[in-house]
Amino acid sequence: MPFEWIVALRFLREGRLQTALIVGGAGAGVAVVLFITALVSGLQANTIKRVLGTQAHIVIRPLEEVARPQREAGAGEVVMPRVEARAQRLRSIDQWQALEPVLDAMPGITAVSPMVSGPAFALRGDASKSIAIFGVDPARYDRIVAVGEKLVGGAFRLGPDDAVIGKELAKDLGLAVGDRFRTLTAETDSPVTQTFVVSGIVDLGVRDLNRRTVYVAFRTAQTLLSLPGGASQIDLKVDDLFGAETIARGLEARTGLTVESWMRTNEQLLAAINAQNVSTGTIRTFVALIVAVGIASVLVVWVVQKRREIGILRAMGASRGSVQRVFLLQGAMVAVAGSLLGSALGSGMIAAFTRIVRNADGTPLFDAIAVPGWLYASAVGGAIVGGIVAAMLPARAAAKLDPAQAIRM
Amino acid sequence: MSAPLVQLTDIRKSYGSATDLEVEVLHGIDLALAPGEFTALIGPSGSGKSTLLNLIGLLEPPSGGSYVLAGRETAKLSENDVTALRATQIGFVFQFHHLLPAFTATENVLMPGLIARGRVTAERREAARELLSDVGLADRLDYLPRKLSGGQQQRVAIARALSLAPPLVLADEPTGNLDTHSADEIFALMRRFNARSGTAFLIVTHDPRLARRCDRIVELVDGGIAGDRPNLASKGDG
Ligand SMILES: Nc1ncnc2c1ncn2[C@@H]1O[C@H](COP(=O)(O)OP(=O)(O)OP(=O)(O)O)[C@@H](O)[C@H]1O
Numbered sequence: 258m259p260f261e262w263i264v265a266l267r268f269l270r271e272g273r274l275q276t277a278l279i280v281g282g283a284g285a286g287v288a289v290v291l292f293i294t295a296l297v298s299g300l301q302a303n304t305i306k307r308v309l310g311t312q313a314h315i316v317i318r319p320l321e322e323v324a325r326p327q328r329e330a331g332a333g334e335v336v337m338p339r340v341e342a343r344a345q346r347l348r349s350i351d352q353w354q355a356l357e358p359v360l361d362a363m364p365g366i367t368a369v370s371p372m373v374s375g376p377a378f379a380l381r382g383d384a385s386k387s388i389a390i391f392g393v394d395p396a397r398y399d400r401i402v403a404v405g406e407k408l409v410g411g412a413f414r415l416g417p418d419d420a421v422i423g424k425e426l427a428k429d430l431g432l433a434v435g436d437r438f439r440t441l442t443a444e445t446d447s448p449v450t451q452t453f454v455v456s457g458i459v460d461l462g463v464r465d466l467n468r469r470t471v472y473v474a475f476r477t478a479q480t481l482l483s484l485p486g487g488a489s490q491i492d493l494k495v496d497d498l499f500g501a502e503t504i505a506r507g508l509e510a511r512t513g514l515t516v517e518s519w520m521r522t523n524e525q526l527l528a529a530i531n532a533q534n535v536s537t538g539t540i541r542t543f544v545a546l547i548v549a550v551g552i553a554s555v556l557v558v559w560v561v562q563k564r565r566e567i568g569i570l571r572a573m574g575a576s577r578g579s580v581q582r583v584f585l586l587q588g589a590m591v592a593v594a595g596s597l598l599g600s601a602l603g604s605g606m607i608a609a610f611t612r613i614v615r616n617a618d619g620t621p622l623f624d625a626i627a628v629p630g631w632l633y634a635s636a637v638g639g640a641i642v643g644g645i646v647a648a649m650l651p652a653r654a655a656a657k658l659d660p661a662q663a664i665r666m
Numbered sequence: 667m668s669a670p671l672v673q674l675t676d677i678r679k680s681y682g683s684a685t686d687l688e689v690e691v692l693h694g695i696d697l698a699l700a701p702g703e704f705t706a707l708i709g710p711s712g713s714g715k716s717t718l719l720n721l722i723g724l725l726e727p728p729s730g731g732s733y734v735l736a737g738r739e740t741a742k743l744s745e746n747d748v749t750a751l752r753a754t755q756i757g758f759v760f761q762f763h764h765l766l767p768a769f770t771a772t773e774n775v776l777m778p779g780l781i782a783r784g785r786v787t788a789e790r791r792e793a794a795r796e797l798l799s800d801v802g803l804a805d806r807l808d809y810l811p812r813k814l815s816g817g818q819q820q821r822v823a824i825a826r827a828l829s830l831a832p833p834l835v836l837a838d839e840p841t842g843n844l845d846t847h848s849a850d851e852i853f854a855l856m857r858r859f860n861a862r863s864g865t866a867f868l869i870v871t872h873d874p875r876l877a878r879r880c881d882r883i884v885e886l887v888d889g890g891i892a893g894d895r896p897n898l899a900s901k902g903d904g
């Protein structure tokens with residue numbers, strides 16, 4: 258082992274109490290950083306998962322019909338037109354059949370599901386409820402929103418007369434699997450009614466959705482909503498969640514359609530997540546700073562205490578650089594020990610937290626927060642760099658020490 | 667006479683940087699030490715003995731004058747060259763033994779070699795043990811300094827100073843806090859190494875009895891050399 262390593266290790270062993278304190282402090286810091294990071298990213302992942310459990314990552318819709326002023330302003334003329342926004346009709350995406358295989362083949366897109374949706378009423382006996390009809394291909398749609406997993410009864414099967422309905426709607430209308438109900442749609446001049454059999458009841462996790470959602474077969478919806486051969490939107494799923502907006506912008510440019518990503522429709526959620534990231538980043542920075550200052554201050558005291566020994570080492574031929582390296586090494590060693598301790602402590606805290614803190618219904622708050630390996634790696638790496646940086650000042654002081662003075666003491 | 671090992675010419679040393687507070691401690695020292703010479707440095711307290719020793723040991727630079735060590739003008743050397751020259755040419759023995767408290771006797775003796783070569787070989791370890799046996803510590807090889815008596819610690823310090831076989835050993839009151847008997851033993855030890863391997867010694871001492879056992883006595887008074895005489899009476903002693 259090189260001279261500097263031997264001396265650094267021996268000095269650390271000699272100052273047991275200081276070493277223990279400094280390692281403990283660094284460990285506590287690393288544990289806090291790991292815990293907060295894991296907790297926040299676990300919570301965020303959970304929230305996003307919950308939000309995206311009932312949403313497509315990207316939705317493609319026809320261009321909105323925009324009202325234009327009847328006359329453009331001529332040169333040197335000011336026109337103050339009154340333009341009323343037009344009521345939006347239910348429309349189909351142009352050429353969606355041609356678009357579908359293109360989307361299917363695009364890299365980064367993992368699922369494509371065309372849909373016909375529109376408003377309707379569900380009727381049973383005297384009761385009538387306002388609903389939203391979603392006409393989908395179950396196999397395709399299940400990869401966008403896992404309806405199959407969310408069923409509380411029946412199956413996600415959509416024959417021409419089948420309907421899978423939300424759990425609140427089922428309750429409101431007193432429907433069970435196998436029961437019949439009628440729908441009333443008014444997309445044409447004369448209202449259309451049709452009878453459906455409940456083939457499944459679904460719990461989408463959001464009360465409002467459970468109260469309004471009715472899934473029917475794609476073709477059935479086309480007829481009901483009088484969009485023969487059409488699709489009112491195409492839902493997409495992507496593999497890189499946070500790349501959704503970029504893909505959406507690309508698609509919009511290519512197709513000229515209205516393309517919205519989940520990031521756009523959940524701007525507030527994203528803003529909250531960003532604010533959270535900034536605040537955890539701030540906490541991390543300050544904890545790192547405090548740990549570094551702690552290491553530095555203990556090392557400064559150490560250098561003062563070890564003046565005489567440093568003088569002896571210099572008298573025996575150790576260079577200034579050597580002495581400096583001894584203290585840099587001590588900083589690094591202490592940081593490594595501290596971050597290993599902190600990693601153990603942090604993962605213990607995370608395990609305890611997931612065990613103790615639970616949802617109201619007793620289910621775990623998280624699906625076991627997995628602390629990614631890179632988080633440990635960066636905590637340890639950051640600690641080593643921080644330890645060396647913290648040791649720089651004391652190390653330089655040690656190197657500058659006048660051996661003649663040190664030995665006179 | 668062979669070329670001197672140490673050649674000091676008009677060496678001055680001042681402390682304090684601000685000119686009005688500057689105190690000159692050494693006022694123009696001329697001194698030459700030959701290889702293998704066994705010299706005592708005596709003088710009243712505050713006369714500058716430790717300062718002169720630190721200058722010769724390259725622990726601090728002189729404020730003026732010329733210092734040639736082993737044929738090299740030290741004023742022209744870089745910091746690293748000075749460190750390297752010190753490591754190869756000079757061994758130190760201090761008054762308060764100044765061992766490294768975290769290291770055993772053997773490890774203390776190995777330290778100069780470890781610093782110079784970066785690592786310890788089995789061979790060097792064996793040599794260190796032999797050296798410690800030589801100074802009568804064969805049964806204390808792995809003791810920490812605090813478990814050794816003052817005389818034993820000073821023996822370890824001498825073994826350490828000799829471990830790289832430097833041509834010159836500087837000893838600042840090596841027997842200063844030892845009883846007469848231990849002081850005599852330490853002194854005899856240094857004379858033995860001087861006779862055996864031709865190592866030059868410059869020993870600061872307040873004890874006239876010990877000074878009389880050196881080959882040459884240099885006396886420092888108020889930062890100047892007040893006397894420098896060979897001591898023929900020492901022959902046959904040791
Ligand atoms: N770093 C310093 N700054 C200012 N003055 C110093 C410094 N070191 C030593 N001196 C002064 O230099 C003079 C000589 O000191 P030195 O230690 O060399 O004396 P000494 O002969 O070794 O004395 P002693 O026998 O008591 O050890 C003293 O007056 C001392 O106060």
Ligand SMILES: [Mg+2]
Nearest residue numbers: 715716717838
């Ligand atoms: Mg002195």
